[in-house]
Amino acid sequence: MRVERNRILIIDDEPQIVRALELLMQREGFEVRSASDGIEALSAIEDGAPDLILLDLMMPRMDGFELCQKIRSNPAWKNMIIVILTAKGRDIEREKGMALGADHYVTKPFSTREVVQLIKSALEH
Amino acid sequence: MRKRAALLLVLLAVIVLAQCLVTAFAVFYADGTSADSEQFIRLRQPFGIWIALIAGLQTAVFFVIYLTILKPLNRLAEDAKAITKVNPSGKIDIESAALLEDITDACNALGNAFLEARRATIGTASAGSQKTEEHEVRLDSLLKDLKEGIVVCDEMGRILRFNAAARRIVHDSDALRINGSLYAICARQPIENAIELLHQELTRSESEEKIDRLRFRCSALDGSIQLSCCLHLLPSGKDPSWYFVMSFEDMTETQTTLLRKQISLVSLIESMRSPLANLRASAEGLAAYRDVDPQVRTELEGIILSETERLSNFFQATAKEAESIRISLWAREDILSTDLLQCAARHLQEVHITLTFTGHPLWVNVDDNAMILLIEFVARRIAEHAGVSELEVETLLGDKRTYFAFMWKGMPIPEPQLSGWSGAQLVPYPSSLSVADVLRQHDSEMWSKRHQRDGYATLVLPVPFSQQKSSAPVPYPSRPIYTSLETFLEPPLLDAAATQPLSAATFVAFDIETTGLLPAEGDRIVAIAGVVMTANRIFIGDVFHSLVNPGRLIPGNATRVHGITNEMVSGQPSVDQVLKAFQVFAADAVLVGYDTAFDMSFIRSREAESAVRLRNPVLDILLLSMAVHSHTPEHSLDAIARRLGIDLDKRHTALGDAFITAQIFSRLLPHMEERGIVTLGQAYEASRTALKANRGT
Incomplete structure (x- = not known):
């Protein structure tokens, strides 16, 4: 039997976008939690691994690249889908994000509709 | 002197003429006298002849003196003048000057001494021939008109020649002088790296594509001036076997303002992304869910309003910054990846780190000096981190860039440590060139992760392709040679x-x-x-x-x-x-x-x-x-x-x-x-x- 995968963790230090994304994801029927930096996120993940994380790169204390590296070094979390949502729009930054283990890389500003679509199709596979 | 001689000649001529006139007058006067005039004539005739004889003798003596002394002396004077002013290597040679032989010899000796002294003063021991002198005069007048500073140095960096613009660019520093060291003015290491790279190029076979000059940045006078330099090697055909010519321009102002503007523009654009994202998410939320409750609706509307204002302010600032920005031209050059690695590997040998490299030589577009420094820095830090003294670098070809992939036995470098490197300085104070500067300059980022080979880790340093040299489709096989043990x-x-x-x-x-x-x-x-x-x-x-x-x-x-x-x-x-x-x-x-x-x-x-x-x-x-x-x-x-x-x-x-x-x-x-x-x-x-x-x- 296939277990439904619908737990999302939003990690961003901008409360505005966290609020907007939370609202959106709840409406789409996902189970949503949020964290405002890498360290907070790491303890949230340890409490219960989400199926997918929406990850900002530039955050205080522990940034997105480091969190990505940490998640990917733990085999228990290898199925966790990492979607980077970031203001870092340079080509080479995208490449670095993917190289460090992200599954998708979306630059801000983004269309919420497209992000929802991306999350749904990523969780289905 | 010449006037007095002429006066003397005229005086002599007048005396001789006067004697002749007196004689002639005496003869004429005797003809018009009384009866005893015949007796008088008889008496006077021998007297007139004597006078005429004396006058003739005097004239002859004068001509002899004129021919043997006065005329040669005059020529001697003319020749000496020519030697002084026109032809320093000329000789005084007067055929009929037997009487003045000693004086001519003395003058010639004087002329020789003068010539020697003159050569010594010019200081060009090799410039003995007149031809070289002519070339030098022409070269000087060419250099004088250039707006770029030019220095010509021997292999030790000793300055052999420089132009007026060079002096102006280094603010009339006393350190810029003939026989002084170039390294008293400019940082030594970028210049030596450039020379090393060009020497490497010279040893490559004829058929291959070669570079004969390198551009690089270099700081001068303790970092107070940033120079954009271009260096050529010149074979001299004798010892020392080569010279180098460095042309340079002052980039201090351009560079700092450009860098500042570039940074502020990038950060402005970045700071616009978040408000834009918030705005869009809120608006889309409102549009998609009409039934949203009034409290959430008010909240979303509030976000839209405040973010729109934030965005407008950022936009204004960006537009202003963009207006004032000028074209950025970093000193980046096309160079072969292997040349960079070879140079870095040699320097690393001095700190007992062995850097071996695999992969095809690929043309990359880099600030070679900065990139060599970065490669060395990265290699040293990895060696420290992993406690190893042997590293391998593979050059890999990607879609948009070339990659230097460092590989070592051990763990990857954690991201916070890697980002901590970015502020590290690659050159000694007071110049400044940080890891972040070099990465920004090459639009690059580094990352480290596990290598596919078990127990190994890798650090990837992407660098830009050469634009010109790889603009043609890369012939197959386009992939690098992977050969490894x-x-x-x-x-x-x-x-x-x-x-x-x-x-x-x-x-x-x-x-x-x-x-x-x-x-x-x-x-x-x-x-x-x-x-x-x-x-x-x-x-x-x-x-x-x-x-x-x-x-x-x-x-x-x-x-x-x-x-x-x-x-x-x-x-x-x-x-x-x-x-x-x-x-x-x-x-x-x-x-x-x-x-x-x-x-x-x-x-x-x-x-x-x-x-x-x-x-x-x-x-x-x-x-x-x-x-x-x-x-x-x-x-x-x-x-x-x-x-x-x-x-x-x-x-x-x-x-x-x-x-x-x-x-x-x-x-x-x-x-x-x-x-x-x-x-x-x-x-x-x-x-x-x-x-x-x-x-x-």
Whole structure:
């Protein structure tokens, strides 16, 4: 039997976008939690691994690249889908994000509709 | 002097003339007297004759004096003047000046002494001939008009010549003087790196593309001036064997303002992304969910209002900044990757770090000095981090960039440590060049992760391609040479296999096509082909050929190389299925390929997740070609095939390349036999030797 995968963790230090994304994801029927930096996120993940994380790169204390590296070094979390949502729009930054283990890389500003679509199709596979 | 001589001449002439006149008057007066005049005439006649005689004698004496003394003296004066002003190497030579011989000799000696003194003053010991003097005069007048500063130095950096602009650019510093050291003005190390790189270029063979000048940045006068320099080497044909000419411009202002503007523009653009995202999410939320409750609705509207205002302010600031920005021209040059690595490796040797490198030399577009410093810095930090003294760098070709992939035994470098490097200074105070500066300058980022090889880690440093030198489509094979010892270390060749004669072995010549160059970055196999052969025969009926569904999109530039499209692979078996079939096909044959480290890295990357274990011995025609044709550096698949007289009509497909590999191998076998390479073990040994000999070239 296939277990439904619908737990999302939003990690961003901008409360505005966290609020907007939370609202959106709840409406789409996902189970949503949020964290405002890498360290907070790491303890949230340890409490219960989400199926997918929406990850900002530039955050205080522990940034997105480091969190990505940490998640990917733990085999228990290898199925966790990492979607980077970031203001870092340079080509080479995208490449670095993917190289460090992200599954998708979306630059801000983004269309919420497209992000929802991306999350749904990523969780289905 | 000349006037007095002329006056003297006139005076003499007047005296002589006066004597003649007196005589003539006396004769005339005697004619007009009384009766006793006859007696008088008788008396007077001898007197008039005497007077005339004396006058004639005096005139003759005068002419003798004039010819022997006055005239030569006059010429002596003229010659001496010519020597002083016009022709310093001239001689005084007056034929009729027997009386003045001593004076002429003395004057000549004086002239010689004068000439010597003059040469010594000019200080150009080598400039003895008049021709050189002329050249120098012409060169000086050329240099004078240039707006760039020019200095000419010998190999020690001793200044031999400079122009007025150079003096102006270094703010009339006293350090800029003939015979002074250039390094008293400019930072030594960028200049020495440039010289080293140009020397490397000189040693390359004639047929290859070469560079004869290098641009770089360099700080002068303790960092108060930033120079944009261009350096040429000039062979001198004598000792010292070369000079260098450096032209330079003051970039201080341009550079700092450009950098400041670039940074502020990037940060402004970045700060606009968040408000824009918030705005869009809120607006889309409102539009999509009409039934949202009034409280949430008010909240979203509030976000829209405040973010719109924030955005407008950022926009204003960005527009203002963009208006004032000028074109940024970093001193980046096209250079071969191997030249950079060689230079860095040599410097690292001094701190006992061995940097070996594999991969094809690729043209990159970098600030060479900054990049060499960064490579050295990274290598030192990795060595520190991992406690190793040996590092390997692979040069990899990607879609948009070239990659220097450092590899070492140990753990990857954690991201916070890596980002902590960014502020580190690469040059000593007071100049400033940080890791972040160099990365920004090359639009680059570094990252570190586990290497596909177990127990190893990698750090990737992407650098820009050369724009000019690779703008033409990269000829196939476009991938770097992957050759590494790994292929030969695992699986180890069993003793029984080592003694097997090549003439009795069965081989499978094989090739793969891929989505790209980096299996660890998600690139996958899209086709595998192989053909069975022995030393005497290629079994053209006994082939393996299968397309593979890579489970990802095939990039357009990969399709351009091998012609395999996404449509062609949809519905094809997965790589694990195909590899399993290939394993059955290959059985216990010896695999033969070109640059097999590349193919094997793709095959090995699947081993963890599939049951496939290809443990066949592997021979590499690239290394075997290097072993038997060590006289040439040309070992591309095309070059080898051409050398052995093989047609290249079926290139660019896995099966076509497998056939070409088979043909090459069958023609290499007789060459190998001539060199006593007749068993598999000997072929392995020859390959290993060739690999070591060709490492980094």
